[in-house]
Amino acid sequence: MTFKCPDIxxxxxxxxxxxxxxxxASSGGAFTKTFVGYQAGCSCGWTDQRRFPPTAEGAKETEYRWWSRHAAPLIAAAPPGELVTKSNLLCERIVKLAAERPLAALTLLSQMESWQRTLLDQVVAGAREAGASWTQVGEAMGISKQSAHERFRGHVST
Ligand SMILES: [Zn+2]
Incomplete structure (x- = not known):
């Protein structure tokens, strides 16, 4: 049995x-009858420190631990899966539009660029005000802490 969430x-x-x-024992490994307890693990390599009894209740506890200790913070930082799907779809549509009507695609892309730039500044400022570090801002954007700071320090007060 595995635990999953569509957002991660x-x-x-x-x-x-x-x-x-x-x-x-790893998830895919041979199941052993001599195990002495359960520990929550994740396909990414994360392992919980706490061990639970080798019972059905113990296994249930590990599911709760995976959710509360590992999944919840990741889900909080992950965009909703539905929006990621829409964003990917929009990208595909624009690629298609660009092949058929490049000037129309250009108009659309430059409109998106202008609201996206404004929104990015606002969201970075909001995240900083809410206590996010430059490291966290960089991680969320897939860039380094230094790059995030250099790019936004002029637009964000702190
Ligand atoms: Zn994980």
Whole structure:
């Protein structure tokens, strides 16, 4: 049994049986009858520190731990899956439009660029006011802390 959330598709949680030597057995590995407990794990490599009893309740506890300790913070930082799908769809449509009517695609892209730039400044300012560090802003944008700071310091008060 695995735990999943559509907003973080690259993360799949599982209850890893803990072997007598203390190592968690990997999700895909052969199941052992000699396990001594359960530990929450994730396909990304994350492992919970806490061990639960080798019972059905113990396995259930690991699911809760995966959600609360690992998935919840990731989901909070992930855009809603529905919006990601729409954004990808929009991109595909514009690529198609550009092949058929390049000038129309250019008009649309420059309109998007102007609201996107304004929105980006506002959202970075909002995130900073809400206490986000430059490291977190950079991570959310897939750029370094230095790049984020250099790009936005003129537009954001802090
Ligand atoms: Zn994960």
């Amino acid at each position: 598709p690259s993360h799949e949680g599982f209850a890893a049986p803990v072997l007598p030597n203390g190592d968690p």
